[in-house]
Amino acid sequence: MDGLIIFSAVLLIGSYLYAAGRTGWSFLRMFSWVLGILLAVLVMVGPLAEQMQRNFISHMYGHLLLGMLSPLLLVLSAPMTLLLRTLPVKYARKVSQLMNSRYVQLISHPVTALLLNAGGLWLLYRTDLFMMMHHYTWLHYLIHFHIFAAGYLFTAVMVEIDPLRHPYSFKYRSIVMIVSIALHQILSKSFYPYPPAGVLPEQAQTGAMVMYYGGDIIELTIIFVMCLKWYRSVRPGKRQFAA
Template structure:
């Protein structure tokens, strides 16, 4: 059986092989490529039937998928195998930068205008369901996102991730999905069927940012299992300072939407936020 390297290894050797014999790092990379192609194809198809899809949204989707790809495939991902600072950069790209660009790209709006009417109605009903409301609730999304980081870095799960390929895959998928769900629970570009006030979302955002920053300071003094003190200090500073810049970008978008919503409306009632 051919050897292959996974998302993470412990030391300099390869991690255990999976039953499928597939390189899990490349599996994630291919997934992001397919998402990029699917979005692009949907834009080209629907542009023939409806109003032209905004170019800036296609650009944002391209940036999102490109950023996510860089985080899981290539030199950065390879360095993240054994370097905590590189791992932290990968985390920021995958769970913070890519989700912001994804949110602006409004993929759900594009999907709803791509599928047939019957399927669109079923998807809309699902988005209106209580389960979707629970998952997309700002507090739930914040707990899944930031809470997941606390669980990973303050327990033995970080070391466990380096020893078990499927769990490493799960962690990366969680970074990506939880980051996206939290982002769309704060800033609205797609249709939102369970909206929350700006004040409420602002409070959740501030608390989530505080918890993220506190975690970075905690790791500075208490390295995750298997991470040296020096690497923990460098990685924690990357998480704190680079994370702050990304959070500032999210705050700017949020405040822009809040300011726009407070202005007297001059457009049609059916206009979607963003």
């Protein structure tokens, strides 16, 4: 599986850079994509991945990288925008049709994205699922894929770097973001009296601090991006500048 993950990462990085090179894409976006992929690989392959199996504190660092920081970096690289710009018109239309499908509209609703992201974490840490994933390899990879995918979906819906068919208002997304932060913080604090299954109390408490404060930093970054994008959309003189 490690080989497949590394191969997929190389393919994703190579494809993105090739497409970006054809369009004069921003260097910062290219850097963001490469770093986001590398962080995800770091969590799944290598010393950190092995340490995460034995130590809850390491697991929490991995959670922040795989479920929050890596998705944020990938979202900031605007992969869907790049894809639509570089695909032939015929295939770009098919991708657009897929993005406009009812299924995509359902999962890209802010509340749905919130449930998949925060709800998945509550299910993982407040049930025996956390212990089970250390005994079943397929479940281990499935859960980590969900953490990554749900984190990407939620971040993409919140910041709206890539265009959405039915964008939601800044106010609506802000409310959902506040709820997400609250759920994340309540979950981390719950580790003090009720550690996840199979986790030592000392590790649970330190892991809770990593989740709480590390999550705050990344969530504040998401809020900053949301506010910056909103400000640019309403700032005085926008129309004159755009013209």
